[in-house]
Amino acid sequence: MKNFQLDKRLAKDCLVLGELDISLVLLMNNALLPWFILVPRVTMPDICDLDKDTQLVLYSEINEISNFVKAELDVEKLNVAAIGNIVKQLHVHIVGRKQSDYCWPNVVWGTNQKVCYSDEDVRKLVELLETRLGSIFKRSY
């Protein structure tokens, strides 16, 4: 989408790792758990507002990141959610959870606890994404 601009709050809280066909791949800058956010480059606020083809691409991208988190990042459960009460720009959270994480079994939204990633850890994660997702993932970090 031309003129697409990432929401300022997402840009402040997250690291932009790269992009898939329609979505930017963000990482919430909180190393306490793996928390990815897909931001499809669209203007509609809810997934059901997208046309069918765009929905299918977005769902496929959610699948890719979901499978990646489950297979590679030592989690027990995924939390996948499109909320958007505060940030209006459509974005989909894909959060890897386990019973030992900082806010289990509560949801992550509304929590404040945070440890920023080291640059090295982000680079390792991006390399793993590149290796596992292959050419569909274009890194930008």
Add this chain to the structure above:
Amino acid sequence: MKNFQLDKRLAKDCLVLGELDISLVLLMNNALLPWFILVPRVTMPDICDLDKDTQLVLYSEINEISNFVKAELDVEKLNVAAIGNIVKQLHVHIVGRKQSDYCWPNVVWGTNQKVCYSDEDVRKLVELLETRLGSIFKRSY
């Protein structure tokens, strides 16, 4: 799916309104906002674990309920989420939100405020679902 049993906590907190092709359609018994839950009759815990065909049906059912809530129930935004930290059975929340609701802009999970529906209000809602969704929705309430 044979031998499918609705999770006990979902059965306690929600009203079973009916079913779609693969999902039970539940209504959280909280009239403070429209809060539907789809429970696909599967055994996997995460959407990404489902085979592609089952995923597509589930996504189509999420769309149906999402469109219904946005078109009929006076909401401004949807919160669509598969969480499952407490209830392990795969279920998808579709919650209609607006700025005047009881916990805006926070998420509904973890909140306790509740007003039960009247039987009459549930029946009206089920009739509206029947009218709008047509034959894909089999009511059981």
